[in-house]
Amino acid sequence: MKLTGAEIIWECLKREGVDVVFGFPGGAILPAYDALTKYPEIHHVLTRHEQGAAHMADGYARASGKVGVAIATSGPGATNLVTGIATAMLDSSPIVFITGQVGSKTIGTDAFQEVDVTGITLPITKHNYLITKAGDIAQAIREAFYIAKSGRPGPVLVDITKDAQQQTAELEWEKAAPRLPGYRPRLRALPSEYHRATEMINAAKRPLILAGQGVIKSGATDELLQFAGTAHIPIAVTLLGIGGIPATHPLNLGLMGMHGEAWVNQAIQQADLIIACGMRFDDRVTGNLKTYAINAKKIHIEIDPSEVNKNVQVDVALLGDLREVLGELQPSVHAAEHAEWHASIAAMKGDSAVRDIQNLPDSGHLYAAHVINDLWRLTRDHETIVVSDVGQHQMWEAQYFHHEKPRSLITSGGLGTMGFALPAAIGAKFACPDKEVWVVCGDGGFQMTLTELATIAQEKIKINVAIVNNFYLGMVRQWQEFFYDKRYSNTPLIGPDFVKLADAYGHKGLRVTKRAQVETAVQEARAHAGAVLIDFRVEREDAVFPMVPAGADLHNMIRRPHRQKDVPTKTADDRDWEMPAVATTAATPPASLHPPSAPKAKTTKAAAPKP
Amino acid sequence: MPRHTLIAYVEDKPGVLNRVASLFRRRNFNIESLTVGRTEQAGVSRMTVVMDTNEHGARIVEAHLYKLVNVLRVDDLTHKRALNRELALVKVRTTPETRVQALQLVDVFRARVVDIEAGALAIEVTGTPEKIDKFELMMRDYGIIELVRTGAVSMARGRESIGANPPLVHAELANGNGAVAPAPVSGVAMAH
Ligand SMILES: Cc1ncc(C[n+]2csc(CCOP(=O)(O)OP(=O)(O)O)c2C)c(N)n1
Ligand SMILES: [Mg+2]
Numbered sequence: 191m192k193l194t195g196a197e198i199i200w201e202c203l204k205r206e207g208v209d210v211v212f213g214f215p216g217g218a219i220l221p222a223y224d225a226l227t228k229y230p231e232i233h234h235v236l237t238r239h240e241q242g243a244a245h246m247a248d249g250y251a252r253a254s255g256k257v258g259v260a261i262a263t264s265g266p267g268a269t270n271l272v273t274g275i276a277t278a279m280l281d282s283s284p285i286v287f288i289t290g291q292v293g294s295k296t297i298g299t300d301a302f303q304e305v306d307v308t309g310i311t312l313p314i315t316k317h318n319y320l321i322t323k324a325g326d327i328a329q330a331i332r333e334a335f336y337i338a339k340s341g342r343p344g345p346v347l348v349d350i351t352k353d354a355q356q357q358t359a360e361l362e363w364e365k366a367a368p369r370l371p372g373y374r375p376r377l378r379a380l381p382s383e384y385h386r387a388t389e390m391i392n393a394a395k396r397p398l399i400l401a402g403q404g405v406i407k408s409g410a411t412d413e414l415l416q417f418a419g420t421a422h423i424p425i426a427v428t429l430l431g432i433g434g435i436p437a438t439h440p441l442n443l444g445l446m447g448m449h450g451e452a453w454v455n456q457a458i459q460q461a462d463l464i465i466a467c468g469m470r471f472d473d474r475v476t477g478n479l480k481t482y483a484i485n486a487k488k489i490h491i492e493i494d495p496s497e498v499n500k501n502v503q504v505d506v507a508l509l510g511d512l513r514e515v516l517g518e519l520q521p522s523v524h525a526a527e528h529a530e531w532h533a534s535i536a537a538m539k540g541d542s543a544v545r546d547i548q549n550l551p552d553s554g555h556l557y558a559a560h561v562i563n564d565l566w567r568l569t570r571d572h573e574t575i576v577v578s579d580v581g582q583h584q585m586w587e588a589q590y591f592h593h594e595k596p597r598s599l600i601t602s603g604g605l606g607t608m609g610f611a612l613p614a615a616i617g618a619k620f621a622c623p624d625k626e627v628w629v630v631c632g633d634g635g636f637q638m639t640l641t642e643l644a645t646i647a648q649e650k651i652k653i654n655v656a657i658v659n660n661f662y663l664g665m666v667r668q669w670q671e672f673f674y675d676k677r678y679s680n681t682p683l684i685g686p687d688f689v690k691l692a693d694a695y696g697h698k699g700l701r702v703t704k705r706a707q708v709e710t711a712v713q714e715a716r717a718h719a720g721a722v723l724i725d726f727r728v729e730r731e732d733a734v735f736p737m738v739p740a741g742a743d744l745h746n747m748i749r750r751p752h753r754q755k756d757v758p759t760k761t762a763d764d765r766d767w768e769m770p771a772v773a774t775t776a777a778t779p780p781a782s783l784h785p786p787s788a789p790k791a792k793t794t795k796a797a798a799p800k801p
Numbered sequence: 802m803p804r805h806t807l808i809a810y811v812e813d814k815p816g817v818l819n820r821v822a823s824l825f826r827r828r829n830f831n832i833e834s835l836t837v838g839r840t841e842q843a844g845v846s847r848m849t850v851v852m853d854t855n856e857h858g859a860r861i862v863e864a865h866l867y868k869l870v871n872v873l874r875v876d877d878l879t880h881k882r883a884l885n886r887e888l889a890l891v892k893v894r895t896t897p898e899t900r901v902q903a904l905q906l907v908d909v910f911r912a913r914v915v916d917i918e919a920g921a922l923a924i925e926v927t928g929t930p931e932k933i934d935k936f937e938l939m940m941r942d943y944g945i946i947e948l949v950r951t952g953a954v955s956m957a958r959g960r961e962s963i964g965a966n967p968p969l970v971h972a973e974l975a976n977g978n979g980a981v982a983p984a985p986v987s988g989v990a991m992a993h
Pocket of ligand 1: 579580581582583584606607608609631632633634635636658660662663664665666
């Protein structure tokens, strides 16, 4: 069958099972867009920015477990994808990116809209291709799909010159099968390693499982629960591991790391065995590596050998797919109770409950934590996917929305990309049209990609957006409050009237200023057929607790304050939290940034917003 | 920091050298020398990378190299019986008085004079990088006009060929529809 290169692209996507792609056209990809008219079975979602297309493909991939596809033109189209590609790379999302490139004869001449896309994306893709001949397209796309989804998943980019799209070639599907002699997506540990691991597990007195995104990617929920259940091993989760095991499961301790619960981080520091399952000891979960889990032997179950011994030296590495590895370990794990260990973790919870803001009566103030917890309560009986952005609201979401199922939380963890949530939610909605999709984002991040509200309108999809509006780049403000003497340099910000904005795009807009209004607004949003945006005007200077300052010891966290009065403190003197002594030394910026003689910068504050 | 010599078999495709070289920059490793050339197998090139790193760093680099799709095999020759050779061309200043001395040193190092002019000698010297270091040092006294070194190439001693196939891991090829075939059973020792 002789086809043009452009037709080969769609033919291959179709055969790979693709029915939706996210993209934005332009000169160098025009032949492909023209050929798309012959493929009605593939739905193209026109985004308003290529970054949006990348995040949509990412949201689609994370919600479905399938490969997402994003398309852009050469030059600025491709460079606009870059943030989305890096986001996918750091969170191991399987995505195939297709970009148009200038004609092969003009490559290297700085032709109109020519950039070296394969060069630019080299360090942020799992692999990439520059294709200059129609006859090479099929194999590149097939390999791209295979590489993207196998092993540790990741983004793959295929850059195709305009002339390659225009030429014709024979499409020989079988001949175009992946030929990747150097690619080893599946590794297996030696039996001796399994033997050592089971000995450690059966000998441990205070074992702890650290569950990361690998649990979700590998579909290992049942295997992990069975494994943990046999020996009664408690489980701590990473941000991206949330949903991998049910929040309400008795062995689930909760979130670890920088904003993890105090008892979870304490448990890590006291454990005598850590079993890391599909997580990579990111600096946001370890804190100071020198004091991290020094009492524990460590077993690392990991699909990517380059993650083993990268940040934390481990005693045993079990390479491979988590689900298969757990299946292999299971028969040799002895039943155990570890009652003492569980009792001591329970004791570590101590006064945490009384510090929890959820246990305060409604005082008329609107706290983000309340908004999120209410949202969870009101949606918990439904199949809900929350897509959170990056900032304080993201951490409150992680703490107060209790996810029971894999793929029910989608968030940018590794790159921490503001602006991710709205477009990613659109992708998630295409993956799961029957699920209720909620965006939880800050006023700052929302303003980075709100342009995709038009995409929602054009596609007529139903998404609910909760803007946790504090008129601040809140997380940065929090760091300024804690570590920069409250000099709020460029963190106060204003936004548009979000209710009017929603209206301008043809969506419904609501505003909530009191806790008593939360339920009505959420129910109204759920009942409304179209997309709804809720502007939650929350306390402006609230902070996320607990917090392990960057680089501090995991056990030296800033605890939640005892909130006698539930009004956020306004000055440094009446603050009700205490910085651990060790943390200040670790987190204080280098002295050069704070010359002792320098006059103190004046605190700048945005004019208080009028609700 | 100790010196490590890694060899990598790579697919001979455009951009592969760039992928390997940028990996070292990206992961913050310092390359002392990197050489590439063809091998006995068509379509397969071989790189010798000499780098400053400790054992831990070498393992990390090895794992990252393996992650590159076009890398077929990586071997660390640092602790193996291996041949390491480098070639240098050195142009030195000579006067009628110093020329004989210089030529004697050329003999001692089993180097060769490849060009001679009034006031200058061009010398080709091969050997281990350490030997070339020494030769360079000795030639300094005469005044080095220009010097170029190729970087080391290395090969394990013994009868066996290393070949492009890795010893303990092997690739699993996609089946017809690009789906993942059942897991092969092979040991892995890379992580340790
Ligand atoms: C693209 C991008 N730029 C900058 C940052 C740094 N950053 C992290 S959190 C944050 C503040 C986010 O503010 P907002 O979206 O209002 O959320 P909030 O923290 O107030 O909940 C910033 C600027 C980032 N993560 N991503
Ligand atoms: Mg904000």
